[in-house]
Amino acid sequence: MSFPRAPLPAPARPRGPVDVFAVGRRVYIAGASAGSARATLTDSGGRPLASLPEGAEVTVVAWRPGWSGTTRYCVRVSDSELEGWLPVGDLRGTRAAIPSPPIPGNRRL
Secondary structure (H helix, E strand, O other), rough: OOOOOOOHHHHOOOOOOOOOOOOOOOEEOOOOOHHHHEEEEOOOOOOEEEEEEEEEEEEEEEOOOOOOOOEEEEEEEEEOOOEEEEHHHHHEOOOOOOOOOOOOOOOOO
16 A cells, blocks of 8 residues: 655745855854844853854854754854854854845835
């Protein structure tokens, strides 16, 4: 007896571009969570360890996969050797923030 197979639903795709960082890469704090200029470094259980300023340099030590922006990276702070976890949205690959491109249709005359 055979059973009909329904197609599996596709996983949700991220709404915007998602950064991917290699282990060993140096990256910088973007401070994106909650619109703050700082990011909260946490332990593996989610308890806060430190608050890092915008632009602080960190090195990627490990990562945990996630769906639509929930990937987390274990980082080591360059100047203090403190290690903890950050969401991907709190990291960027460039030292200075790069402004987002304008959204079509939102021009002021």
